Amino acid sequence: MAEKQVLIWNEALETMPRLELETLQLARLKEAVARVTATVPFYKDLYAKANVSDDDIQSLEDISKLPFTYKQDLRSHYPFGMFAVPVGELRQIHATSGTTGKMTVTGYTSSDMEIWAETMARVYTAGGATGDDMIHNAYGYGLFTGGLGFHIGAEKIGATVIPVSGGLTRRQIEIMRDFGSTVLNCTPSYALVLSEAAAEMGIDLRTDTKLRIGFFGAEPWTELMREDIEARMGLEAYDIYGLAEIIGPGVSVECPYHTGLHIAEDHFYPEIIDPETGDALGYDQLGELVFTTLTKEGLPIIRYRTRDRTIRRAETCSCGRTMVRMEKVLGRTDDMLIIRGVNVFPSQVEHVLLEFEELEPQYVIYVDREKDRLDTLEVCVEACQPVFAQGEAVLAEVTRRVRAAMQETLYVSTIITVVEPGSIQRSLGKAKRVVDRRGLG
Ligand SMILES: [Zn+2]
Missing domain, CATH: 3.30.300.30 (ANL, C-terminal domain)
Structure with missing residues (x-):
């Protein structure tokens, strides 16, 4: 594979030797389990019933002794029942509506906001964005985590951010061309909408704009869709992954080698399980992605069933990052x-x-x-x-x-x-x- 230019935001953590990283993860996991047991009645009851505690966590594999957390648990504790801190200690609240049922609410303390900015800075840097970029942020601002997550990351790396949000497509094209946007953030389907609108306006995004990088996520998309977007827009497309229950965008991102998405494993511990039996699956096996937040204070969450189907890869990556990769999400276990x-x-x-x-x-x-x-x-x-x-x-x-x-x-x-x-x-x-x-x- 040809050598690529690789930028890394937090070299010490993102390239940490595996053994050191796993020691850090284990210490953080034990702390997180102890903290939720002490502060969230839902977990206190759950672990009492399952007869488990942080003492049972002697290795990372021991995480499988803990019961799962489901989206339904967040809904039935709407709005603030799963929070581990008094509401006054939160700095920001977000929510996702979903297509059915109650909203899922998530809250961030000052420390959570810093973690979010840090992981988003890693995302931008992995795609080659720097403080010199003009970032066109077309993810929706508001309760959805996409807009503000990408916004605080842009601030963190010292870039110029255009908080354009979604909608008014033709105006977005004009802004891109006239302001000199170099980075585009939006859903892959909206990237197609933008490229169609540009064509109707007689604007060639490849030559009439300075676009060079795109961060696309929030819905599953295929490799062929990537090729299509890159060809129409003249940029390099990066897949990003995240979900509000864990932090929002910032959970994982591709590096320039595009061989999967590196997970910010020092903050979000990933597992792959068999969605039918709940049993742990190994690397290179297709299953459901499960996440545990290792450092979050506002809404810590242990073994959260994401319903997203993917594969974890452990081989070292040419970019130097030691964080494991997940393949592009192949769909959801519940959208089959x-x-x-x-x-x-x-x-x-x-x-x-x-x-x-x-x-x-x-x-x-x-x-x-x-x-x-x-x-x-x-x-x-x-x-x-x-x-x-x-x-x-x-x-x-x-x-x-x-x-x-x-x-x-x-x-x-x-x-x-x-x-x-x-x-x-x-x-x-x-x-x-x-x-x-x-x-x-
Ligand atoms: Zn890599």
């Missing part, structure tokens, strides 16, 4: 669709679609159940303009080939509907790609 008994992941559908250059990367998956109780899977996708303009016969041929490719990958028959470019509703944040109508009528 079961169609006529076959497991289908939306990421598989996207993968097939992106292989067709006749199509735009804009699609919606509809799942429905017919009167005879058979499930139907329909994929509605946009043709690109030149193909659409060629008319019905060409579109029918494309449809036929997409259907065959889909069948080969998913092992389930699919209705493919190819529609006019621009006709699928665009999202300013996380794209809603799946509409499951089963059980609605």
Whole structure:
């Protein structure tokens, strides 16, 4: 692999020898377990019932003796029942709405805010951003952690931040061009919206702007989507990962070698488990990601089930970081669709679609159940303009080939509907790609 320019924000911690790092993690884990037992009634009860305490943690593997924490636990202690400090000690509160149920609330003490800024500074630096950059932050500001997380990280590295937030797409393009934005932060689906809008405005993002780096996350995306975004925008795309329950963005990020996302393991301890049995899985095994916060004060959380599916890699990385890597999130354990008994992941559908250059990367998956109780899977996708303009016969041929490719990958028959470019509703944040109508009528 060719040598890359590597920048590291916190060399002492990010390249710490594994043995030293694991000693630090173990000490912090014991402290965290003792702290939540003393300060959060939920954990006190949970550990009393399971008959475990910090004394049972003699090695990092002993973490598996502790019960899991679920999103539902945060919801049922809404709003502040899981906090480990009095509310007055919090400096900032965020919340995620989710699609169902109550909001999940998270709070940060001064120390938590410093950890967040530190891990976000690591994210920016891993992608090569420095104090000289003009950072165009198009993640939403507000209760969502994306906007402010990327904001405080930009401040930490001493860059200039444009807090543009989401929306007003055409104005975003003008700002990018006129202010000289060099770094773009947004969801990958919004990056596509931006590139489409720029094309309509006659602006070539590759030559008319100074964009050089993009930090894209908050939803799963594929390698083909990365290539597409890089080609349209003329930047290097970095995958980032985080979740509000753990800290927000800042949990992990790719380095210039793009061989997975380095996890800030000195603060967030990762495990991979079998989502069915809860058993620990090793490196290189696909399973559900589980996180324990090792240093957080406001909302410490132990063995949190993220529902995200990925693989952990332990091999050393050419960038010098010793922190383990996780692969791009492959989807969520709870967004798997079961169609006529076959497991289908939306990421598989996207993968097939992106292989067709006749199509735009804009699609919606509809799942429905017919009167005879058979499930139907329909994929509605946009043709690109030149193909659409060629008319019905060409579109029918494309449809036929997409259907065959889909069948080969998913092992389930699919209705493919190819529609006019621009006709699928665009999202300013996380794209809603799946509409499951089963059980609605
Ligand atoms: Zn690396």
